Amino acid sequence: MMKHFDFFKLLHLFVISFILGSCGPASNVNRFAPLTTVNTAESLKKPYVILISLDGFRHDYVNTYNPPHLSSFIQEGSQAASLIPSFPTKTFPNHYTIATGMYPDNHGLLANSYYNYEKKKTYSIGNRETVVDGSFYNGTPLWVNANSEGMVTASYFFVGTEADIQGVHPTYYYNYDGKATNQERVDQAIKWLEMPEQTRPHLITLYFSDMDDTGHRYxxxxxxxxKEALFKLDSTLGNLFSRVDNTGLPVNIVITSDHGMAEQSIEKLISTEPLINDALYNMIDNGVILNIHPHTSAETDKIFNKLKKLENKFTVYKTKDTPHFEYVPKNKNWGPIQVIPDHGYYFSSSKSIERRKTGNQEVFGVHGFTPALKDMHGILYAKGPAINAGGRLPSVKNIHVYPMICKILGLSVPSNVDGKLSYLRDMLRE
Incomplete structure (x- = not known):
């Protein structure tokens, strides 16, 4: 018969496990670092940051449509003319660049899909197994940095928060569920701010996909x-702003987006089928760039020459010579050959092209193109007690957001970060 001591011990463990679910403190086993569940005395003295991502929110949407709450937020706070993403200007790599302050070449999340030679596996945003595997993610994202310095963190979605990066998640986090309403996300953020100060998160991340969804579709x-999607989102954000103010806490809100959006004509879609050659190489398609991975490195020049002969509204490059990067790409996982479509063109499967034509869809929205294209630029707005009211900055790269948030929260900045505080120092109060 089970002893009473053992029964109550098991019952206690069950209750703790239930509380520490995906909407409570992270319950995954931490392989490298302990999870911070209580703020240190030093962290209790620090302000709060809510980092918001508005996926696919182009730099000119506010000026074009004048949503009332965001317009007021910007007027009372600071903004950059635009936020410049990294190439390829895709969702996952640029969210993770904002989270780490590193270029994709360094943090390792090269694109929405990419091949990892060390793991001999393709990472894909649609593959749950890879998305939650922290070993795919290099760098020290904000929540991991804060955790290491004794600060409680929380996330209602942000790229990387579902993975056990360096063995940890945010203290409180949710696994991504697109069915979670915007209001549920806002309500939870306020609940976190209403927690006792010992367990209250000082860093909260939120994610909203409305503008990306609408931009892609139409x-x-x-x-x-x-405008319809923007004003609905603006109303939700207005509710968040008001309720944050009502807490009376020193909360700084930083609003970003991962990329902008460009109109794409169906007539300028390039079928990828003629470029497939499974006998010689694997090909990873990210729409604006095809990564070519030869089965044997000795075949690289042969493959390069074969692909060059097929050029038609696209150009084939050795990786080191590929345009649009802010740096010479050195990460092996790009593969040795890249294929880039001409301006205005986009790679797609024949099946996808036919489906769009059948639906009488002449145009839709895409992103991923060179950061030199202004339509690819996102947003950076901020407001709060640490933010310089009325600050107006020129366009700035998204690598610089990380050190600014670290400065607000009093966190150290890892030495391998590509971003520099100097680019956004004028956004902060003295």
Whole structure:
């Protein structure tokens, strides 16, 4: 018969496990570092940051449509003319660049899909197994940095928070579920701020996909649809702003987006099928760039020459010579050969092209193109007690957001970060 001591011990462990679910403190076994569940005395003295990502929110949407709450937020706070993403201007690599202050070449999340030679596996945002595997993610994202310095953190979605990076998640986090309403996300953020100060998160991340969803479906020039989605999102954000103010806490809100959006004509889609050659190489398609991975390195020049002969509205490059990067790409996982579509063109499967034509869809929205294209630029707005009211900065790269948030929270900045505080120092109060 079980002893009473053992029974109550097991019952206690069950209750703790239930509380520490995906909406409570992270319950995954931490392989490298302990999880911070109580703020240190030093962290209790520090302010709060809510980092918001508005996926696919182009730099010019606010000026074009004048949503009241965001417009007021910007007027009372600071903004950059635009936030410049890294190439390829895709969702996962640029969210993780914002989270780590590192270029994709360094943090390792090269694109929405990429091949990892060390693991002999393809990472894909649609593959749950890879998304939650922290070993795919290099760098020290904000929540991991804060955790290491004794600060409680929380996330209602942000790229990387579902993975056990360096063995930890945010203290409180949710696994991504697109069915979670915007209001549920806002309500939870406020609940976190209403927690006792010992367990209250000082860093909260939130994610909203509305503008990306609408932009992809209708294209960024569909003014009626975009305005409808924007004003609905703006109302939700207005609710968040008001309720944050009502807490009386020193909360700084930083609003970013991962990329902008460009209109894409179906007539300028390039079928990838003629470029497939499974006998010689694997090909990873990210729309604006095809990564070519030869089965044997000795075949690289042969493959390069074969692909060059097929050039038609695209150009084949050795990786070191590939345009659009802010640096010479050195990460092995790019593969030795890249294929880039001409301006205005985009790679797609024949099946996808036919489906769009059948649906009588002439244009839609895409991103991923060179950061030199202004349509790819996102947003950076901020407001709070640490933010310089009325600050207006030129366009700035998204690598610089990380050290700014570290400065607000009093966190040290890892030495391998590519971003520099100096680019956003004028956004902060003295």
């Amino acid at each position: 294209g960024p020039n569909s003014k009626e649809k975009l």
